[in-house]
Amino acid sequence: MREETILRPLRVLGLIFFALFTAFPLYTIVISSFKPLQDVQSVFKWIPSEVTFSPYRDIWHTIPLAHYFVNSVIVCISATLISILISILAAYAISRYRFFGRDPFRLVVLSTQMFPGILFLLPLFIIFVNIDQTFGTRLYGSYSGLIITYLTFALPFSIWMLVGYFNSIPRELEEAAMVDGTTALGALFRVLIPPSMPGIVAVAIFAFMTAWGEVLFASALTTDATRTLAIGLRDYANQSTVYWNQLMAAAIVVSIPVVAGFLALQRYLVQGLTAGGVKQ
Amino acid sequence: MSVTSKRQNGAQTGPGVRRPRSGGKERRLLRPGTLPYVLILPALVFELLIHIVPMIFGVVISLFQLNQFYIRNWINAPFAGLDNFKIGLNTQGPIGSDLAHSFLITCAYTLLVVTCSWLFGVTAALLVNAEFRGRGWFRTLFLIPYALPIYVAILAWQFMLQQKNGAVNTLLVQNLHVLDHSPFWLLGGNAFWSMVVTSLWRTWPFAFLILLAALQNIPAELYDAASVDGASKLRQFRSITLPLIRPVSVVVILVMFLWTFNDFNTPYVLFGQAPPPTADLLSLHIYVNSFVDLNFGLGAAMSTLLLVFLLLVSIVYIRLLHVGGEGNA
Numbered sequence: 082m083r084e085e086t087i088l089r090p091l092r093v094l095g096l097i098f099f100a101l102f103t104a105f106p107l108y109t110i111v112i113s114s115f116k117p118l119q120d121v122q123s124v125f126k127w128i129p130s131e132v133t134f135s136p137y138r139d140i141w142h143t144i145p146l147a148h149y150f151v152n153s154v155i156v157c158i159s160a161t162l163i164s165i166l167i168s169i170l171a172a173y174a175i176s177r178y179r180f181f182g183r184d185p186f187r188l189v190v191l192s193t194q195m196f197p198g199i200l201f202l203l204p205l206f207i208i209f210v211n212i213d214q215t216f217g218t219r220l221y222g223s224y225s226g227l228i229i230t231y232l233t234f235a236l237p238f239s240i241w242m243l244v245g246y247f248n249s250i251p252r253e254l255e256e257a258a259m260v261d262g263t264t265a266l267g268a269l270f271r272v273l274i275p276p277s278m279p280g281i282v283a284v285a286i287f288a289f290m291t292a293w294g295e296v297l298f299a300s301a302l303t304t305d306a307t308r309t310l311a312i313g314l315r316d317y318a319n320q321s322t323v324y325w326n327q328l329m330a331a332a333i334v335v336s337i338p339v340v341a342g343f344l345a346l347q348r349y350l351v352q353g354l355t356a357g358g359v360k361q
Numbered sequence: 362m363s364v365t366s367k368r369q370n371g372a373q374t375g376p377g378v379r380r381p382r383s384g385g386k387e388r389r390l391l392r393p394g395t396l397p398y399v400l401i402l403p404a405l406v407f408e409l410l411i412h413i414v415p416m417i418f419g420v421v422i423s424l425f426q427l428n429q430f431y432i433r434n435w436i437n438a439p440f441a442g443l444d445n446f447k448i449g450l451n452t453q454g455p456i457g458s459d460l461a462h463s464f465l466i467t468c469a470y471t472l473l474v475v476t477c478s479w480l481f482g483v484t485a486a487l488l489v490n491a492e493f494r495g496r497g498w499f500r501t502l503f504l505i506p507y508a509l510p511i512y513v514a515i516l517a518w519q520f521m522l523q524q525k526n527g528a529v530n531t532l533l534v535q536n537l538h539v540l541d542h543s544p545f546w547l548l549g550g551n552a553f554w555s556m557v558v559t560s561l562w563r564t565w566p567f568a569f570l571i572l573l574a575a576l577q578n579i580p581a582e583l584y585d586a587a588s589v590d591g592a593s594k595l596r597q598f599r600s601i602t603l604p605l606i607r608p609v610s611v612v613v614i615l616v617m618f619l620w621t622f623n624d625f626n627t628p629y630v631l632f633g634q635a636p637p638p639t640a641d642l643l644s645l646h647i648y649v650n651s652f653v654d655l656n657f658g659l660g661a662a663m664s665t666l667l668l669v670f671l672l673l674v675s676i677v678y679i680r681l682l683h684v685g686g687e688g689n690a
Contacts, residue, residue: 174400201415233411343508
């Protein structure tokens, strides 16, 4: 095959290009996190002058990393779990019932996905402050304010994807269960949810990743007590003196949970995206 | 509220809307048609509180002269009519011309990032779709930038783009000798390109992920049949692959467009609240107008204009592509 002899080197070159482009920043993060301070303050070298683990130790004192970490974990896990539960219920209603307002609800929820965050950041801020003043709650600056914001961000995508999943499961299964005396919600949890687990897992990863990396709302809705990793690290990086080796060590520490989770479960995410989302 | 009390009467939550099947059961207490509303209620409440009401409120604010003097007392802010919009759209005035500049920068940025991301995504997906040893490793590698928290990816580039101790200058000046001096990548005109590359690096893996899944859904028999008929690889790509990944591409491009056009993270993490003019993307521009200059009414008017623009582009795009793209899925 002459065609194959031309294509093969092109393919190899292409793969090398993409691999280098992707790996360059990843290599920089990893190698810098093992460098002593003088290495990252002078001209960048590909090989560290000595390998040290001290950045991984020192960063916890340079900034209150543990504090940020706890804040991010609390906010992101709560937002993920609540958003999954809410999306399952809503997706079940949309997939299985014809009710008045079904299509407008679906359309509105989906279209909120395209709203620029900047459009409702300020109004949301004012609404939170006013709810707090009126009802004595603490939405601004507390975990709960950020949790309900993040869980709502995850809803459009989660509902959309789970509707696709539920639609692909034959109705006869639940009807059989309901004939046997199970209620609608019983059928949802016993019949629909088990085969939809890949979709639910995908939705969960997506919700968690979105919340874990969110910057804009965290910058306006948190105070020092509830500062998340995103804002804590960004603020540190914009100081006049930055210990880049420690910052890169922190970058690895905060990335490991999401990258590991994503890579372990990415098959579900791809299945979910193609089954639920794209084919809709 | 009546719903909850009714629920407690029944041993379990109410049955569905489907016509009675198994005879009259006394716990069929929810009237048919109530259950779906109960199910969507939590989603509806949060959507209203976080998305819908603030959005409407944002449009209302844009009609008022809301600034730092009225923020604690926003009810009494003077009504401004369309003044905020006039100021924003008046390209002769200082505020309007800055906004127009920011809009153009954002358009150029979006066009570059989305086009390159799609091209990179398709190319890499085609490369990885072929059978070879180690393709799983490439696939995993390409997905890592997408899995990283957004700010981590941007912080890494911020470090690499440092003038004195950045890896980019080491690569370009010392190793490849493409440049003979070390430029400042985060200042002036270079800031724009730094932002494009940073964004491209973490956006294209999304296109890759989705397009690869789409490629893998194409039955191999189609290619086998085409080979038997003597179609070249290029011909197969044009006549089989491209039409079959079209519906997916349409969605992926729209999603990437919305992300990129609304991008706040890249300039904010790279440059903070005072980006160089060439990196002054709309979201950050509006943020600075609202929260730093404390001109909330004007910021809200700008956000409203942004929303209208995004809606128009999305509708035109979906209309245009749906006409020609029906029946490919």
